[in-house]
Amino acid sequence: MAKAKKQENETQGFTKYIRWFWWLFLSGVFAVIFIFLLASWGAFGEMPDHTVLENPKTNLATEIISSDGKTLGKFYFDDNRTPVGFDQLPQNLVDALVATEDARFFDHSGIDARGTLRAIVKLGAGGGASTISQQLAKQLFHGEGSKNIVERVLQKAKEWIIAIRLERQYTKEEIIAQYFNIYDFGNNADGIRSASRIYFNKEPEALDLKESAMLVGMFKNSSLYNPRPGKNPVGVKNRRNVVLQQMYKYDYISEAVKDSLQKTELDLNYTPETHSQGIATYFREYLRDFMKKWIKENPKPDGEKWSLYNDGLKIYTTIDSRMQKYAEDAVAQHMPRLQAEFFHQNTPDRNPTAPFLDLEKDEITNLMNRSMRRSERWRHMKYDLKKSNKEIEDSFYKPTQMEVFAWVDGKPTEIDTIMKPIDSMRYYKSFLRTGMMSMDPHTGHVKAWVGGMNYKHFQYDMVKQGKRQIGSTFKPLVYTAAIDQLHYSPCDEFPDVPYCIEANKYGNPEEWCPKNSTPDYGGTRSLKNALANSVNTITAQLIDKVGPQTVADLAQRLGIESDIPAVPSIALGTPDISVYEMVGAYSTFANQGVYTKPVMVTTIEDKNGTILYQFKPETRDVLSEETAYVTVKLMQGVTEGGSGTRLRTVGYDKWRAEYREVITGYPYQFTNPIAGKTGTTQNQSDGWFMGMVPNLVTGVWVGAEDRAAHFASITYGQGASMALPIWGVYMKNCYADTDLNISKEDFIAPKELTINIDCSVKDDDDNASDDTPNTEETLDDLDF
Template sequence: MAKTKKETKGVQDFSKYIRWFWMVFIGGILAVLLIFLLASWGAFGEMPDHTQLENPRTNLATEIISSDGQTLGKFYFNDNRTPVSYSELPQNLIDALIATEDARFHEHSGIDGRGTLRAFITLGSGGGASTISQQLAKQLFHGEGSTNIVKRVLQKAKEWIIAIRLERQYTKEEIIAQYFNIYDFGNNADGIRSASRIYFNKEPKQLDLKESAMLVGMFKNSSLYNPRRNPVGVKNRRNVVLYQLEKYGYISEKVKDSLQQTELDLDYSPESHREGIATYFRGYLDGFMKDWIKNNPKPDGTKWNLYNDGLKIYTTIDSRMQKHAEDAVQQHMPRLQAEFFVQNTPKRNPTAPFLDLELEEIDALLNRGMKQSERWRKMKYDLKKSNKEIIESFQKPTKMSVFTWKDGKASEVDTLMKPIDSMRYYKSFLRTGMMSMNPQTGHVKAWVGGINYRHFQYDMVKQGKRQIGSTFKPFVYTAAIDQLHYSPCDEFPDVPYCIEANKYGNPEEWCPKNSGHNYGGTRTLKNALANSVNTVTAQLIDKVGPQTVVNLANKLGIESEMLPVPSIALGTPDISVYEMVGAYSAFANQGVYTKPVMVTSIEDKNGTILYQFKPETRDVLSEETAYVAVKLMEGVTQVGSGARLRHSWAKNVTEYKEVITGYPYELTNPIAGKTGTTQNQSDGWFMGMVPNLVTGVWVGAEDRAAHFKTITYGQGAAMALPIWGIYMKNCYADEDLNISKEEFQAPENLTINVDCANHNSDTTEEDSDEETPEDLDFG
C-alpha cells in the first residue's frame, strides 16, 4: 500500500535530523583532531621539540659530596633538586604511586582511554583521568592549568600530545623517575631525594612503606598536605594511599590496618644554607666555586650556574670526622662560655665583656661595629636613611632572636633588645676555629669555622687571622735544628736574655720574660719547648736570625705578613688556622709541605669531569730535621702544657678543672703538639699531630679586649686543647677512620740524638706530671 504524503514528509524530516547528527558528530571529531593537530604544530603556544623532550629544562641544585659519599649540603636558589635514577627508588614507593595516581600506567601509552571516558561521563566526579605521563607533561612544560575553560581545553590538548611524545621518548621506568624528581614537596624539598632527606633524614632507597605512602599522598597538593603545618590532613591522605595499595593487591588488609594506626614519625632535617653539617666549609666552598666558574666557562662559552646546573662537587671532608669536630666544639664551648659569663658579670666587671678598656674606648669600638653592621648597610644604602636616623634606630628596643647556649646546646631565644645592646651581647661570646688535615695527601677532613653559622658567619678557619702565641715557637726551634744541627737534648741556660737595640731593626732592646718570671739552671730544648720558656726561645732566634725563621715559615705555606723582628719568636704575627695546620703538616710528612686540598673534582649533571685537583707539594725540611722537630713537640704532650691529654686526674678534680678538661682523654699513643696563649689571654691555641692527622684549634672572642682575666682559663691548654682532645678521642673510637696510633716514622740515618732520658738537668720533666695547671709555665 502506498505511503501517504504526510507519512513521506515525516520520514524526510527524521532523516534531516540524522544527517545533522552525523554532521555534528563528525564535525566534532574533526574539530578535536584539528585542535590536537594545531596544538602539535604550536598554534596554541610553543611545544617542546625532540631536543627539549630529551633534555627537559629543570633547575638542579649543586650537590656537595663528602669523601665518604655523604651529601654535606647543596647550593640552590629556589629549587633544591637532586635527581635520582629509577634503580634508586624503593619498590614500595613505586607501587604507592601507581596504585594512587595511575593504576593502568603499564597498560596505556600516555592517555588512559577508560579513565578519560569515565571522567567525561561523570564530569570528573568519579576522579580525574590524568595519567602519570600527563602529570609529568604538565609539571615539565606548562605548570598549573588555567581557570578559563577555553584555555584549559587547549592546555589539556597540549598535555595529551606531550604525554604521548614522552611515552615514545622514554621508558616507563624513566617516566616514573622523572615524575618523582620534578615534584615540589614543600619546605625546600624539590624532588624525591630532597623530600626523603628533609622529612625522614634518609635516602629514598631507605624509605619504608608508610613513609613512601606519605610522600605519594603529597602529590595531590603539597601545599595543603604539608606535614609540618597539617599533620592530621597528611596522615589522612597517607591512609588513603595505603587503602589504594590494599585495593590493588600490593599489601594485605592486615598491613593496611596496622600502618593506618601509626603516626607520621617525621625526622625533619631542613636543608638550608645556614643549617646542617659543615656550614662554614660550605661558606668557603661558595667562594671557591664562584672563582672557579669565573675562570672555567662551559664549552659554548656561557657561564656555569652554581645554583641551577646540577654540578657535583666532590670534597675531601669526611662527614664522620666533621661530625666529631662539630660535636667537640658543641661539648666544650658552652662550659667555657658559662665560666666566661661568671667572670664577666656587671658586678665583677663594670665594662663587661671588655677588660682593660676605658668607657670612651668601648663607645668607639661599638660605634665602629655599628658602621660595619648589616643593619647600617641596609638603612644607609637600601632605605637611604641619614646617619642620625640610623644611630637612633640602634637605641630603640627591637624584637629579635638571639643566640644562646641552652642546656649545653646552641639555641635561640626571642627577646626585646636594643640593637646596640645586642652588639655588646654578641661580642661577649667566645668563638672558635678548627681544621683537621691528612699531612700526606693534604686532604682537609674537618672544618669548623665558628660556634653557630646562623649567628656568627665570619669563618675563623681561613678568613680570620689571630695572634698565634707559642704555637709559633716550633718554627724557631726547627730553624735552629736545621741551621745549627741542634738536638732536643742540648742544654741552654734559663736566665734573663736580651737582644740589643737595632740588631735586627729593633728600635729598642728586647728582653722577654718567662711566664711567672721563673729562672735558674739549664734546660734542654725539649724541656724548654714543653714548658714554653721564652728566654730559651729568645736565645735561639738570636742565633739564627728572625729573617731565617720568617723564610722557613713562608716555605711552610704561611702567607700572612711577618716582620723579621725578634718578637715574632713569641708568636706576635696574625695567622689563620688554615695556614698553621698546613705548616705543621710538613713536620708529620717528613719535611714535605702539601698544600691543603678541599675539592678533589667537579662534575656536571651527566657525570662529565670538569675539574680534577693536582696536588701541590714541595720539600721544605730534611727528613731528619722534621723528625727532630716532631720529637721536640712530643715533649709538650708528655710533660708540658699538653700533658693533660695523657692523664686521668680529671676524673676527680675541682669544678674549674672540669670546665677546662671536660672529661679525661687518657690518650696513650704518640702525640706531638704545641699550645699557644697570647698577651692578656685573648687567644688560646692548640696544634696537635699524629702521623696521619694534623689538627689546629683556636678559641677567642671577636675583640681581643674580651678575654679571661687570668691564665687559669685563658690559656691555650684550657681554651683550645679540650676541643682537640674530645675530637681525637671520638675519632679513635670510630675505628673505620683508621687514625694512627703509631710512632712517627724516623729517618733511616738519624744523626741527631733525640733520646734525652739521661739528661739530669730535665728535672722539670719528671716533676711536671704532678703539677696542676696553675703551676705549669704555659705558653
C-alpha cells in the same frame, strides 16, 4: 494517501536529524582532531621537539659530596633538586604512586581512555583522568592549568600530545623517575631525593612503606598536605592513609598491613636543608667562594658561564662527613661549658665593663661605634636604603624584635626577644668563638672544617677568614730553624736566665727582653724541656742565634701567607695567622718535611658525570726528614711533660671538681704518640692547640671577637683549657670510629738520624723537670 504522505515527511524529518547528528558528531571529531593537530604544530604555543623532550629544562642544585659519599649540602636559588634514577627508588614508593595516581599506568600509552570516558560521563565527579605521563607533561612544560575553560581545553590538548610523545621517548620507569624528580614537595624539598632527606633524613632507597605513602600523598597538594611540624599533621596523616587504602585496593599490600600502618604516626625526622643549617656550613660558604672563582675562570665549551645554582654540578670534596660531625660535636660539647664559666666571671657585679676587660668607658664606646659601622645593618641602611648616618645611629638604639643565639642546656638555641641592636652587638661580643681544621698531612686532604659555633648567628669563618695572634704555637718554627741551621738536638741545654736582644740589632727600635710566666730562673734547660714548658727566654736565645728573617722565611715556605715581620718578637707568636695556615705548616713536620698545600675539592663534574676539574697536588720540599722528625719529637714532649699533658691520665684525679665541670671529658687517656703545642696570647685573649698524629693534623683556636673580651686569669684563659679539650674530644671520637684508621703508631723516623733525640739520661739532671709548669700556661691555680 494523506497518511502515507505524512509518514514520508516524518521519515524525511528523522533522516534529516540523523544527518545533522552525524554531521555534528563528525564535525566535533574532526574539530578535536584539528585542535590536536594545531596543538602539535604549535598553534597554541610552542611545543617541545624531540631534543627538548630528551633534555627537559629543569633547574638542578649543585651537590656537595663528602669523601665518604655523603651529601654535605647544596647550592640552589629556588630549586633544591638532585635527580635520582629509577633504580634508586624503592618498590613500595613506585607501587604507592601507581596505585594512587594512575592504576593502569603500565597498560596505556600516555592517555587512559577508560579514565577519560569516566571523567567525561561523571563530569569529573569520579576523579580526574590525568595519567602520570600527563602530569609529568604539565610539570615539565606548561605548569598549572588556566581557569579559563577555553584555555584549559587547549592546555589539555597540549598535555595529551606531550604525554604521548613522552611515552614514545622514555620507558615507563624513566617517566616515573622523572615525575618523582620534578615534583615540589615544599619546604625546599624539590624532587624525591630532597624530600626524603628533609622529611625523614634518609636517601630515597631507604624509605619504608608508610614514609613512601606520605610522600606520594603529597602529590595531591603539597601546600595543603605539608608535613612540616606544626602545619597540618592530621591532614597529612589522613592523606597518607588514603594512599595506603589505594595500595590495598590494588593488591599491593594486605589488609592487615594497611590497618596496622594507618594507626601509626608520621614519625618525621624533619631536617631542613638551608644554606645556614646542616653540616659543614662554614666549609660550604668557603666552597661557594671557591666555585665562583672557578666558574669565572672555566666557562662552558660554548663560552657561557656555569650556573652554580641551576646546572646540577657535583663537587667532590675531601671533607669526611663522619669526622666533620665529630669536630662539630666536640665544639658543641666544650664551648657551652666554657661559655658558662665566661659568663659567670663576667657578670656586671664581678665586671662592670663586661664583657670587656682592661678598657675605660670611652674606649668601649669607641669600640662599639667602630663595630656599628662595620655591621651588616649599617651597610644595608647606608647603601641600600640611603639613610643618613644620624638615622642609622638612631636605629641602633630603638628596641627591635629579633632572634638571638644562646646556649641552653648545652645546646645551641634561638631566643625570640626585643632588644636594641646596640645591646645585641654587645651581647654577641661576650661569646667565645672557635675555629678548627683537621687535615691528612700526606695528601693535604682537609677532613673537617668548623669555622664557628653557629653559622646563622656567627658568619665570620675563623678557619680561613679570621686571623689571630698565635702565641706559643709559633715557637716550634723557631726551634725548627735552629735545628735546621745549627743542627741543635732536643737534648742541648741553654741557661735558664733572663735574656735581652739589644735595640736595633734586627731593626728593633728598643731592647727586647721577654719574660717567663714565672720568674724562677736558674740552672739550664734542654730544648725539649724548654719547648714543653714554653720558656720564652730560651726561645728568645734561639731566634737571636738564627735571626728573625730566617724564621720568617721558613714560615713562608711552610705555607704561611700572612705577614711575618722579621723582628725578634715573632718568636713568641705576635703575628696574626689563620688556623688554615697553621695546620698546613704543622703538617709539614708530620709529612717528613714536605709541605702539601691543603686540598678541599678533588673533582667537579657536570650533571652527566663529565669531569670538569680534577685537582693536582701542590707540594714542595721544605725541611730534611731529619729536621722534621726532630721537631716532631720536641713537640711530643709537650704532651708528655708540658702543657699538653692533660691529654694523658697522670694526676687528673686530683683536680678540683668545679674545674672539671668546665673541661668535662678529662682525662682523655691517650697513650699513643701525640705531638702538639698549646698557645696563649697576652691577657688570655687567644687560646690555641695544634695536635698531630702521623696521619692527622688538627688545629683549634678559641677566643672572643674582640681581644678586650677575655678571661681574667690563666686558669681558664690558656690554650690548654680553651682549645685543647676540643681536640681531645674530637680525637677520642675519631679513634672510636675504627673505620677512619686514624693512626696510633709512632711518627716515621728517617733512615739516618745524626741528631740525638734520647734525652732520658740528661733529663734526670735537669734543674727543671719536663712536668714542672713554668710558663704562660702554668697550672699553679689548680689544687694538686
